[in-house]
Amino acid sequence: MYRYDEFDHDFVRARVAEFRDQVERRLAGEITEDQFKPLRLMNGVYLQLHAYMLRVAIPYGTLNSRQLRMLAHIARTYDKGYGHFTTRQNIQFNWPALSDIPAILDELATVEMHALQTSGNCIRNVTADHFAGAAADEVADPRPYAEILRQWSSVHPEFSYLPRKFKIAVTGAARDRAAIQTHDIGLHLKRNDAGELGFAVYVGGGQGRTPMIAKKIRDFLPEKDLLAYVTAILRVYNLHGRRDNKYKARIKILVHETGTEQLTGWIEQEFEALKDGELTLPEDDIRAIQAYFAPPALPARPEGDAALREAQADSRSLAAWLKRNVTTHRNPDYAAVTISLKGTGEAPGDATAEQMDAVAELAERYAFDEIRVSHEQNLILPHVARADLKAVYDRLVEFGLETPNAGLITDIISCPGLDYCALATARSISVAQDLSQRFASLERQENIGELRVKISGCINACGHHHVGHIGILGVEKKGSELYQVTLGGSADENTSIGEIVGRGFSAEEIGPAIETIVETYLAWRQDPSETFLQAYRRLGPQPFKEALYGAEARAA
């Protein structure tokens, strides 16, 4: 993985020193809250309901064991013993004192981490496929390009005060696991007929109160032109993006109001002026960054299959976990392991300091010191020998991390919601917990099959509800929580925005309503191989409306 050079170290240290001074001046009353707020946000510090919140960047979701141990140490020393992994592959600490944050940032800097650009109207953490470098279906590792974008976008003077925040995601496989079409810019790394690497470029995706699917504006951009083209997009956005209305300031609105054709024209014109200039990526530089992400040397471990056959015969729970949480690796002796942070009744994405330490130890011992955070709020060990899977599983069991539910109905994405967030209008964790309990039976989950439930506690859609096969949006109505359900959303290469099924449900009704939806699917599916999403796309909303609202739906 990428290692800081002297410049990176000096830069991060200087920024921590600067923020330490700002915090000290704030605590001494030398600057007001109005003056301080934009400064703290630039350093990832929010004020939530109970305390401050610190959001730490995990570039493209990649960590080593030393870094994960540091996150555990911070959780234990400065927080309440846990952290929350987010849908942008970052981590949030929910209880730090403002006065401790400079010390936390100092500690993070020792392991090449920081909280810069995790908030504010700038280019945020660039996200990537969590199986990058490991997936069997990958054309090339997307992370070197995410790292190039990170370096380019860090305190970029032209793009530090954009109309609104800006999110970029990169995938290196045709099967999109990075939800690129819901980002401001989505990059799909691929090869052309000549075997050269480049990108399909998508622009203007986003969720929030106005969900939009990104438009493809380039089918193949040569890799050397990445920064010139992205600069052209940002420049057009910076110039034409709306600054009069916060809710219309994202690039998706510009794409929508301008029209894809005209906007693409502006971008291409800007690109023509930048092309072959100083932003052209030198071949040597690309290869140098790629070298940081060179896959580990994976020794042959052909004994895995025989060992697993035997172990599975002895343990149904191991067999269930192997079936669900183990993904095919490009090397047949190896596998990528999904560590579910969605145990029955747990808050999605939360991990205790002890669990983080345990995963760090496993990564060091069995996974070439690599850990990933997925946007689905799980942890990944991308390179584990199949021969070691049982040992990994046994250790996960000790820490309650063995839940075999990856991709199933209880593998829920959920924002923190009203239990923590100052913007939230309803709770989302409580709904996730309720569903997790209702569908706890693994047999039932396996029968239901792949089903992505995503829950947001407000219209900002941090919980990605618009692209959930079942999406749940919590709002406040007449002083109570009300949950609106959308069906048919998807965040993969066939991205779709879910459709509102009908009137919302109270906190007590939402669990039973989801059960009704699932039972309707089971009754209507052609056979068990037809997933919920496929069935919904075939059937449309009517059977679900009928089941949920009965006569009311027929009258409508």
Next chain:
Amino acid sequence: MKVLTANRLTNGEAVWLAADHSWTPTIQGAEIALDEATEEKLIRAGKAALCKNEVVDVNLIDVELVDGVVRPVRLRERIRAAGPTNRRDLGKQAERFIAVAA
């Protein structure tokens, strides 16, 4: 019926304004405004505390008295007064004899 709430500058803790103009960590210690004059007094005290950098995010919130106990009208404020509903071991509900939010 209203009380004044804020978060402490140094650690972000939710606090409420007491009758002696101190910031109390439990809503039960808050001064309750039953009339506009008291509300205005609370707001003035809040502005002064903001200027003195004691607290941030000062808000006047609606409460009711249920069996003699102060209860915020909005769930958001009940959660601030108690802690996250999914972790009763966290927040004020963990430290003192304080009712959970939901």
